[in-house]
Amino acid sequence: MYDYDLLIVGSANADLVIGVERRPGAGETVLGSDLAVHPGGKGANQAVAAARLGARTALLARVGDDAHGRLLLDSQREAGVDTAGVLVGGAPTGVALITVDPSGDNSIVVSPGANGRLTPADVRAAGSIFHSARVVSTQLEIPLETVAEVARTLAPGSRLVLNPSPPQPLPSEVLAACDPLILNEHEAKVILGEARVGEEPEDWARLLLAKGPRSVVVTLGGEGSLVASSDGVARIPSVPVRAVDTTGAGDSFTAALAWRLGLGDSLADAASYAARVGAVTVTKEGAQVSFPTAEEVAAL
Ligand code: RIB
Numbered sequence: 001m002y003d004y005d006l007l008i009v010g011s012a013n014a015d016l017v018i019g020v021e022r023r024p025g026a027g028e029t030v031l032g033s034d035l036a037v038h039p040g041g042k043g044a045n046q047a048v049a050a051a052r053l054g055a056r057t058a059l060l061a062r063v064g065d066d067a068h069g070r071l072l073l074d075s076q077r078e079a080g081v082d083t084a085g086v087l088v089g090g091a092p093t094g095v096a097l098i099t100v101d102p103s104g105d106n107s108i109v110v111s112p113g114a115n116g117r118l119t120p121a122d123v124r125a126a127g128s129i130f131h132s133a134r135v136v137s138t139q140l141e142i143p144l145e146t147v148a149e150v151a152r153t154l155a156p157g158s159r160l161v162l163n164p165s166p167p168q169p170l171p172s173e174v175l176a177a178c179d180p181l182i183l184n185e186h187e188a189k190v191i192l193g194e195a196r197v198g199e200e201p202e203d204w205a206r207l208l209l210a211k212g213p214r215s216v217v218v219t220l221g222g223e224g225s226l227v228a229s230s231d232g233v234a235r236i237p238s239v240p241v242r243a244v245d246t247t248g249a250g251d252s253f254t255a256a257l258a259w260r261l262g263l264g265d266s267l268a269d270a271a272s273y274a275a276r277v278g279a280v281t282v283t284k285e286g287a288q289v290s291f292p293t294a295e296e297v298a299a300l
Helices: 042-053 067-079 113-117 120-125 144-153 172-177 185-192 201-210 249-263 267-281 294-299
Strands: 004-009 013-019 036-040 057-063 086-088 094-100 106-111 133-139 159-163 178-184 216-219 225-229 232-236
Touching: 004 042, 004 144, 004 249, 013 067, 036 042, 036 067, 042 057, 042 067, 042 133, 042 249, 042 267, 057 067, 057 113, 057 120, 067 086, 094 113, 120 144, 133 144, 133 249, 144 159, 144 172, 159 172, 159 249, 172 178, 178 185, 178 249, 185 201, 185 216, 201 216, 201 225, 201 232, 216 249, 225 267, 232 267, 249 267, 267 294
Parallel strands: 004 057, 004 133, 013 094, 057 086, 133 159, 159 178, 178 216
Antiparallel strands: 013 036, 094 106, 216 225, 225 232
């Protein structure tokens, strides 16, 4: 009935990555590794992650008419993503400046470029793809007004997954459409406001649910994740691995969870599978280049 298991509406960035012993403080210069340029961006990452697992995936995004844009389109096509919805031009391709430290943790600054030009009108013009998708997943590296239009354009019976990253307060119409809202501790604190900082993650999950989403997933790094819905709150354990680079792990987790929900998994089962996908991702450098196939996940 649906042509696509998953439609991703989101960003596409060229990731400019440098390994560092430690990040510089204000006014400080440090030397790092050779520069690596990888295809990235939270939307493009989710699309590649889902397609590599076997999901029939389409991407709605905007890139520049430049070398970075071609790098991103090549990566999507190689993974098997339908790129008919990728618009080209209007601004240079988005760029992410990324440092990765020896523990695998990263810091990222994004220049949105063409991502900032993905408009509500672009979403409306792509309306037919929305009717072909079982699940739609989006993030906040595109304008919030575009994300709100995605929530309005959902076809009856399809499901919206939102990772509010980078975080900002969300309008109630967007929150109400999320099933689930997927976020880490930092993002949860921004959505809830600093008043909640002292409370336990289980409390955050309940408070987030009270803001309107039908379900919530809070990722807790090495502590696993929490899934929350009208059925209650449950903890999903992490899969222990040695992390080399955590870049893109949240994106592959979200893509895997969204795909499995569309296949009919419960929220807890989908989050358990997604934890395995995220675990494989952190064992390799880069974002899209590190995403596993379903066979690699099964072998973990
Ligand atoms: O989530 C990881 C991604 O965040 C990177 O690929 C980078 O492009 C930024 O968007």
